[in-house]
Amino acid sequence: MTHAQTDTASADQPVTVGAGREKLDLWICWWVLPVFYTFFGLIFVLLAHVMPPPSPELSVSQILAFFHAHGTTIKVGFALLMGVIGLGSISNGLVAYQMKRMSVRPVFAYGYIATLAVGAIPGCLFCAIFFLVAVFRPDRNPHLIALSYDTALLTFVGSLGCFLANYCVFTLAVLLDKNRVFPRWLGYMGVWQIITELLAAPVFIFKKGPFAWNGAIAFYEGTVIFVVFLTCLILQVRKAIGNQPADELVPD
């Protein structure tokens, strides 16, 4: 990350962006990506035990036992998420900015921002809020704790449309782009993401088997593809920033 480090220019020097500051904001935003997704993994996998998800088949008393066993880490993890969730918006803005550099700009870029700004709430924050509410009062009516459990996990795994729209916009942009901001194969991976969202649709119907919210297809297949896609995306954004001429003027 050689670009990001030097900061020698005086703030008050006229006209040009100071030497060593070229693309500094892009590099700072890029670093947010690995930081945010590290938090994300730490919170959802290790602390909150949402990934991999507990079973939809748990009885009410088993759900209470789940929250009893993991109450403390759920609190720590999701309270942390309340503070760092905004980093997701920063990575969202960065990807959208790179999309504005494409020959298809800027409609898909704005679509990318809008779909994820929507998706952040049902697809991520609702899970946290309902788990937090479930552990906030362990003496709450057990059926309401079970309702919070279902709401949290169904919104988390099942906010399909927000992300479906997001991947469609992204995939179309990458495949139609003549400037090759991202390689075509990243667009084809986007197609996989689209299929993944479609395959997760039955989580609202099945309580066991591959299509349940903790199933081999609805959860594991989707998550593996997501992690591979995300890793590629982060690396390709880095490459795109590196390839971007410092004086490139991105039209509004």
Next chain:
Amino acid sequence: MLPPASDPSRGDRPTFDAQSVSLWLAVVFGVFLLIAFILFPGFFPPMSPGMSASEVTKFYVRHSTMIRTSMIIFNLCGIMLLPFFMVIVYQMKRMATPTQVLGYCYLSAAATGATLFAIADLFWLIAAFRPDRDPQLIMLLNDLAWITFTAPVGMIIAQNLCLGLAVLLDSQPRPIFPRWVAYFSFGVALVMAPSVCAAVVQSGPLAWNGLVSFWLRIISYALFLVVMFFVLQSAIKRQRKEQPVSAITPGAVAAAR
């Protein structure tokens, strides 16, 4: 999506461009929000997380009219502040930052953050809709409202970090916003951060009715909005003077090269 810059054909006739209108909309609706804040019986003093289900229900029964009135005002007026945030986005995009990426990050965080406020308001209104519901259900809705209203400050933190960073990177002799705005915005983010604990503690300064999570969070953010109003107003005035027949975005960066 962004408010258009002052119409070039109108020269520098000031007053009714999108930016000024957006600022004054925020003032008008800010007053409504202040009234709603004062009217909501659950804020003076803020309801304690320690209340039992039957106490919470009694509260909704006793105050149902005022809860509905104040929360309907919140419902109608809360999101009316978004044009104000879009003026910030537009001014960020005029800055001589290396690129305009931070404006988009800010916009994304502002949209999600505002939605959270809208949802919290709905939970309060749903709880007040049938106060004769099972007290356990009223308490669940009340918990959802308070936690959604108080704890997810991450969006505001991200907004203020982006704003502050953009101000610091704005490399022109007279930056769009003065430098202190950066440190002010970092400071507000820092002060609001501990409110995340409101989702997990039930008493003390960090609880949702506590000194830090309630009063400090709300007062510091209200102060931030007031200060930004004046900062934006002077930035807009200067913009009118300097680019009367606008050479608009990417503004300063383009001019600089």
